[in-house]
Amino acid sequence: MTAPTRARISCAALAANLSRVRAAAPGCRVISVVKANAYGHGLVPVARALARTDAYAVARVEEALALREAGLAHPVILLEGPLESADLEHAARYHLDLVIHATEQLRMLESYRGNARYTLWLKFDSGMNRLGLPLRDAPAVLSRIQGLACAGRPLRLMTHLACADQREAAMNLEQLQRFRAAFPDMVCDVSIANSAAILGIPEALEAPVATARQAAASNWVRPGIMLYGISPFADAHGDSLGLVPAMEFQTRLIAVRRVAAGESVGYGATWRASVDTTVGIAAAGYGDGYPRSVPNGTPVLVDGREAPLVGRVSMDMLAMDLSAHPEAAVGDTVSLWGPGLPVERIARAAGTIAYELVCGITQRVAMDVVE
Numbered sequence: 265m266t267a268p269t270r271a272r273i274s275c276a277a278l279a280a281n282l283s284r285v286r287a288a289a290p291g292c293r294v295i296s297v298v299k300a301n302a303y304g305h306g307l308v309p310v311a312r313a314l315a316r317t318d319a320y321a322v323a324r325v326e327e328a329l330a331l332r333e334a335g336l337a338h339p340v341i342l343l344e345g346p347l348e349s350a351d352l353e354h355a356a357r358y359h360l361d362l363v364i365h366a367t368e369q370l371r372m373l374e375s376y377r378g379n380a381r382y383t384l385w386l387k388f389d390s391g392m393n394r395l396g397l398p399l400r401d402a403p404a405v406l407s408r409i410q411g412l413a414c415a416g417r418p419l420r421l422m423t424h425l426a427c428a429d430q431r432e433a434a435m436n437l438e439q440l441q442r443f444r445a446a447f448p449d450m451v452c453d454v455s456i457a458n459s460a461a462i463l464g465i466p467e468a469l470e471a472p473v474a475t476a477r478q479a480a481a482s483n484w485v486r487p488g489i490m491l492y493g494i495s496p497f498a499d500a501h502g503d504s505l506g507l508v509p510a511m512e513f514q515t516r517l518i519a520v521r522r523v524a525a526g527e528s529v530g531y532g533a534t535w536r537a538s539v540d541t542t543v544g545i546a547a548a549g550y551g552d553g554y555p556r557s558v559p560n561g562t563p564v565l566v567d568g569r570e571a572p573l574v575g576r577v578s579m580d581m582l583a584m585d586l587s588a589h590p591e592a593a594v595g596d597t598v599s600l601w602g603p604g605l606p607v608e609r610i611a612r613a614a615g616t617i618a619y620e621l622v623c624g625i626t627q628r629v630a631m632d633v634v635e
């Protein structure tokens with residue numbers, strides 16, 4: 265019994281994408297973002313394949329502990345910091361680095377009585393208005409932190425850009441200017457760029473202040489989606505950016521049938537055969553994480569060549585027109601996205617972004633990690 269629907273994760277692709285990050289951000293350190301089960305690709309195997317990174321970042325304490333339990337010793341950054349004081353104990357025990365983005369977290373550190381010294385990333389809000397301390401409070405925050413025994417030195421600074429995937433948006437440089445202006449004399453490590461900024465906003469890869477001393481401080485980039493071979497931009501696919509898809513989402517044909525002219529296929533009878541048509545049924549549906557919202561005509565790959573979906577995607581199955589594939593037979597592999605069929609294309613057809621599709625792969629999909 266082998267699960268018919270599988271996600272093949274390529275370690276070689278992950279490693280190549282990490283090299284692509286290094287080439288795009290020369291001189292920067294790399295924090296590989298592996299939150300949300302490594303964007304659906306499998307946290308521990310992905311982290312191992314990215315072992316040449318400088319650090320990992322996750323969103324939840326549980327994710328950080330899974331990395332430690334797997335024996336990975338790199339710095340691990342909690343992107344949302346401690347959410348309750350018990351998180352500080354975990355962070356101490358497992359050597360987790362903390363993003364501090366809110367005054368509640370400053371208070372948590374002030375009332376911490378343990379012996380740990382945390383590596384702290386002070387996250388300031390330069391305009392995203394999601395997480396981050398206000399930039400106008402920067403001097404007060406710095407002096408509060410400097411009085412704390414649990415605050416490791418030197419401090420590090422972080423901010424996040426709201427429009428990095430729109431290279432031309434004026435807001436990108438505005439955010440950078442606000443951020444830099446708030447720390448005029450400070451030379452320390454900073455982290456600003458996600459995938460889109462790495463590929464599109466060179467100013468985000470510079471050190472915080474342009475001085476002769478800047479070599480003493482590093483800029484740490486935070487790639488997520490590009491590590492998985494996926495474009496952060498709506499108008500591009502990963503391959504045009506030198507990225508290699510890390511996931512192939514595949515299933516098998518479980519039926520091949522003739523549908524007579526005038527007959528419909530699937531729930532709601534949303535597709536009707538205009539001529540007698542060979543239709544394949546494959547063993548994947550929204551129960552596996554394939555989006556139900558894609559229209560008729562969305563491609564899958566049968567034997568490496570495109571075949572259009574017909575009718576609605578159901579929970580466990582989807583149907584395709586095999587007119588151009590007379591040799592297709594039950595048991596054949598059907599690729600839903602991956603090399604040769606960018607997940608970005610399927611996301612666009614579904615009216616969403618590729619991030620959501622890869623994160624949405626469900627539990628019953630078998631994961632195969634390949635070289």
Ligand SMILES: *Cc1c(COP(=O)(O)O)cnc(C)c1O
Pocket residue numbers: 297299343424457458459460486487488489490496
């Ligand atoms: C998820 C996340 C990233 C990675 O973003 P990508 O667009 O996937 O590169 C970087 N920084 C923060 C704070 C994040 O939450």
